[in-house]
Amino acid sequence: MEYFLRCIECGNIYHDDLIYTCSKCNGLLEVLFDYSEVEFKLDGKDIWVWKYRDLLPVRIDPITLREGGTPLYNVKRIAEKSGISRVYVKHEGLNPSGSFKDRGMTVGITKAVELKMRAVICASTGNTSASMAMYAARANIKAIVILPARKVAAGKLAQALMHQARVIAIKGNFDRALEIVRDLSLKRKFYLLNSINPFRLEGQKTIAYEIVDELGHSPDAIFVPVGNAGNISAIFKGFVELKELGFIDELPKMIGVQAQGANPIYKAYVEGKESIEPLKNPETIATAIRIGNPVNAKKALRAVYKSKGMVIQVSDDEIVEAQKMLAKEGIGVEPASAASVAGLLKDSLDFNLEEVVCIATGNLLKDPDEVISISGKPVEVEATINSIEKLL
Numbered sequence: 001m002e003y004f005l006r007c008i009e010c011g012n013i014y015h016d017d018l019i020y021t022c023s024k025c026n027g028l029l030e031v032l033f034d035y036s037e038v039e040f041k042l043d044g045k046d047i048w049v050w051k052y053r054d055l056l057p058v059r060i061d062p063i064t065l066r067e068g069g070t071p072l073y074n075v076k077r078i079a080e081k082s083g084i085s086r087v088y089v090k091h092e093g094l095n096p097s098g099s100f101k102d103r104g105m106t107v108g109i110t111k112a113v114e115l116k117m118r119a120v121i122c123a124s125t126g127n128t129s130a131s132m133a134m135y136a137a138r139a140n141i142k143a144i145v146i147l148p149a150r151k152v153a154a155g156k157l158a159q160a161l162m163h164q165a166r167v168i169a170i171k172g173n174f175d176r177a178l179e180i181v182r183d184l185s186l187k188r189k190f191y192l193l194n195s196i197n198p199f200r201l202e203g204q205k206t207i208a209y210e211i212v213d214e215l216g217h218s219p220d221a222i223f224v225p226v227g228n229a230g231n232i233s234a235i236f237k238g239f240v241e242l243k244e245l246g247f248i249d250e251l252p253k254m255i256g257v258q259a260q261g262a263n264p265i266y267k268a269y270v271e272g273k274e275s276i277e278p279l280k281n282p283e284t285i286a287t288a289i290r291i292g293n294p295v296n297a298k299k300a301l302r303a304v305y306k307s308k309g310m311v312i313q314v315s316d317d318e319i320v321e322a323q324k325m326l327a328k329e330g331i332g333v334e335p336a337s338a339a340s341v342a343g344l345l346k347d348s349l350d351f352n353l354e355e356v357v358c359i360a361t362g363n364l365l366k367d368p369d370e371v372i373s374i375s376g377k378p379v380e381v382e383a384t385i386n387s388i389e390k391l392l
């Protein structure tokens, strides 16, 4: 298929794939396509990322672990609590590495192989590194991960280490780690797989395709946890493409949800701004979205404004409460993932919504320490029927 890169700021066009930002104005890039080659149908069948290959910008066979095709659960109790008729949760925690990042990595790693890169690199709050390590292993290329020391959940760190990434923990936060990998990728020709990479985001837009493929239409709104702000931008792009292709008539409202302690996009939205003021010391229980200087802020804010959506902030307590509500519906997620539902349950919503989808971004097993700290430990007793019966 034919595609090219375009700067979202100055409109400059690139046909070279090995570029991350506009060389004229440093703006973010996006991938644009020739739609005449789109042949897939949204018939609800055989749903997974590479079903939509006509709109995925790679020229070789994909490096894949069968990502996407995640379930869309109808959550009646959460719907009742929110007062919205139909609430669905798309459980991205059921991807191969346990988060939505796999959608981006299958495309990003395929691109790295296509470009004959010898190593890939990322900064991460955990999930990106777990996913990149897994797909790099699949492709048999080197992976380098820079992450904030002691701020990455155990499950994610275990994945990156087991899949043999070179893991380096810095005495600094995610934002600093991202600055470092951006510099290193230019200096040492490591392929950068953070969400500033426009090809990676192309994989993540398939969340939008899958929702419409399964429901047969577009819902009224999509709630998305926001950290580095790539995912909400990618999902919005997916809906815009579906509208341009005539698959849907209306765009859903994009509703971004940030943790109160890591909320630069929320602040910009409240002030009606197009860009953010970086936050120096972000802090939240949802370590996945503990980010003060999100690189995709401009794309995300545009998505919110263009779709007439909004940005909401939620407290750590609200995140934990939503995480427990999801668990009671049989959906196990890590704290950042529950931000979408926490946002839905906030009464700051002043729209009339009938059908919404909340994106649950990562699996419960990613952060076992947080889960045990909020759920409590098991009771220990003597190994006798009697002592157990006493407890029951």
Ligand code: F0G
Pocket: 099, 123, 124, 125, 126, 127, 128, 129, 195, 225, 226, 227, 228, 229, 230, 231, 232, 288, 289, 334, 336, 337, 361, 362
């Ligand atoms: N939810 C989870 C579970 C995440 O891991 C992330 C991002 C987000 C939400 C936010 O997505 O950055 O596209 O706005 N995690 C990144 C990482 C930063 O390094 O794993 P975003």
